[in-house]
Amino acid sequence: MISFPWISRSPLPPVARAYCDGTPKRLPRKTPLDQVRFVVIDAETTGFDPLKDSILSLAAAPLQAGVLPLNGLRSWLVYQRGAHLTEAVQVHGILPSDTRLGEAQARVLEEFLPVITGAVLVGHHLAFDVRMLDAALEYHFKIRLQNPMLDTAALAMRAIEAFRKSGYPGQRAPTLDEVCTLCGISPLERHTAAGDTFTTAELLMVLSARLARQLGRPLTTSDLPIDRA
Incomplete structure (x- = not known):
């Protein structure tokens, strides 16, 4: 292959380089869960299309060895210039006047990346949040x-009989409210990034404990439906 040394990609900003260098794409199998650092995340957005919609608020909560420090929850409101009312406001309640008080998106991401460096990301219907963050x-x-x-949602389908994969086409993953109801969890400030993050973190602990009881032993990473990015 011919190399053109004068053509090169710009170096990553330090915060992005530190994230990439400090975050393995996979975990060793059979790693005990108490040795794994999880970070639960949630994002509220202007809509559902990563190509044209934006993140309005973001939250992250670290969790390790079954402990969720209350002072560990971080949340950010993201500045949006020229924001306008959309149908999504009826869900998350974030008004254009609120986002004008937020931080610049680049600054939010600079603070967010160190929080998630080296961690397993956790969320309910996580793929959507990941698409928005990737954009x-x-x-x-x-x-x-x-x-x-x-x-x-995938963990609930493994740990709770009512949500187990049936093999029937069209089976959908359970919603956060459905899993919380079955587990006896009262959601906190539903459809806010901080509230859904805290609720999902609580759900992770409850589902993990339930699965450990079913297996009759402490869990390892191979027991959970952990996927690569």
Whole structure:
């Protein structure tokens, strides 16, 4: 292959380079869960299309060894210039006047990346949040998320009989509200990034404990439906 040394990609910003260098794309199998650092995330957005919609708010909560420090929850409101009312406002309640008080998206991502570096990302229906974050990260830093990922909807389908995969076509993954109802969890500030993050973190602990009881032993990473980015 012919090399053209004068043509090269721009170096990554330090925060992006530190994230990429410090975040393995997979975990060793059989790693005990108490040795794994999880970070639960949630994003509220202007809509569902990563190509034209934007992140309005973002939250992240680290969790390790079954402990969720209350002071560990981080949340950000993202500045949006020229924001206008959309149908999504009826869900998350974030008004254009709110986003004018937010931080610049690049600054939010600069604070967010160190929080998730080296962690397993967790969310409910996580793929949507990842698509939105990937679009923002590509725009600002030319990177994508590379963390191992765990969707609590998939975990619920493994840990709860009522949600087990049936083999029938068209079976959908359970919603956050459905899993919370079955597990006896009262969602906190539903459809806010911070509230859904806290609720999903609680759900992760409950589902993990339930699965450990079923297996009769402490869990390892191979027991959970952890996927590569």
